[in-house]
Amino acid sequence: MIEELRILEELQGIDNEIDALYTDGGNLPEEIERLTAQWREKQEAFKAKQDRLDEYEKEQRRLEREIVEAQNAMEKFNKQLSRARNNKEYRVLEQQINDKEFLVLELDEELAKLKDKTIALKDEIEAETPVFEQEQAAFESQLKTLQAQLDDLEGNLAIKRDERNRVSLRLKKSLFRKYERLRQAYNNVVVPIQRGACSGCNMTLPPQTIAVSKGQDRILDCINCGRIIYWDGDY
Ligand SMILES: [Zn+2]
Secondary structure, eight states, X not given: OOHHHHHHHHHHHXXXXXXXXXXXXXXXXXXXXXXXXXXXXXXXXXXXHHHHHHHHHHHHHHHHHHHHHHHHHHHHHHHXXXXXXXXXXXXXXXXHHHHHHHHHHHHHHHHHHHHHHHHHHHHHHHHHHHHHHHHHHHHHHHHHHHHHHHHHHHHHHHHXXXXXXXXXXXXXXXXXXXXXXXXXXXSOOEEXXXXXXXXXXOOBOOHHHHHHHHHOOSOEEOTTTOOEEEOOSOO
């Protein structure tokens, strides 16, 4: 076989290896992205619950403060009540005390409801935490595996591309361009003649082409599909 054919076959072999690498791992970046997005969603949902719990607890403290303030005001009014100078003053203070009493009742009720909600949410978060942590560990290990596979793929592709460059430099530019053009259309650009036909498209070749191919000293094209054909001794 002439040297150029050998180089072309070598190039085709490398390209097939590159294609196989893409077939095996080409979707790894998307897979990593999908997995990460999925995990982020879970993480956000869990964090939203924790944020809600923080809000509840903050609101609890606010209510407790408001209750203390109302109670202090009530105490102050009670002291003033004992020093009331007339009926009008007495009635006004009594009304103010009543208002504060009512406010404290309302706030107590609100606080009790909020405490129930806080406990329920705390329980929910506590129950979900081990599941969340398990899922986090699973995600991290899955991501690590996929990332390692992607690193492998990129490493292998870099090696193959480098090999490809070195091999293609050994071809005449015009022949390399022809190969590149054919490779857009076919996976098998360089094919042997089998039973008198191009093994790429199965078109029977003229006897003259076959005779020339036996000389093994020229690059021949299939007149039908344009693939590069060669004689491999198997008529
Ligand atoms: Zn053909």
